[in-house]
Amino acid sequence: MAEESPSIEDIIDRRYEDLLRFVRYRIRDTAEARDIAQEAFLRLLRRNREELIDRPEAYLFRIAANLAYEHRLRNRRQVSDGAKWIDEATDDSRSPETRVEDQERLKRVDEAFSKLPPLPRAALLLQRRDGLTYDEIAEQLGTTKHMVKKHLTRAMAQCRAALLEDDE
Helix, strand or coil: CCCCCCCHHHHHHHHHHHHHHHHHHHHCCHHHHHHHHHHHHHHHHHHHHHCCCCCHHHHHHHHHHHHHHHHHHHHHHHHHHHHHHHHHHCCCCCCHHHHHHHHHHHHHHHHHHHCCCHHHHHHHHHHHCCCCCHHHHHHHHCCCHHHHHHHHHHHHHHHHHHHHHHHC
16 A cells, blocks of 8 residues: 655644754844745645645655755845955956055055954954854854844945045
């Protein structure tokens, strides 16, 4: 006698918390993990209507793993977009005036960054350069998520103030 596959509703009831932990472990953001888990269930529901799936729970976790991976890639791209400005500042094809302005601005950012206290500077580097989440930064720096937010706010405010000060 063949074993009957569980319904999608049964899988949702039984595996929601497991799936949420699975995704949260991968992206370290509870709110985003909930969204990804919900999207994974929706995709499973849509797929289940179209074709028969042998192991729906395994398929569900594969969907969630792929969504978490895509989320991490998007976040890394956002961090690298900030680095794109630096690349543009050193681009030889831009007008000499624009390059000089960009180089001066880059110098001001570098000076402001070097004046930051060690923890705000480290938090900013870990977030912008390495693409780490608040939780990951807190773990790296041996502090709390709340303090990471404070360090990042302070670092950004000081860098912004240095740029505005020189633009006036």
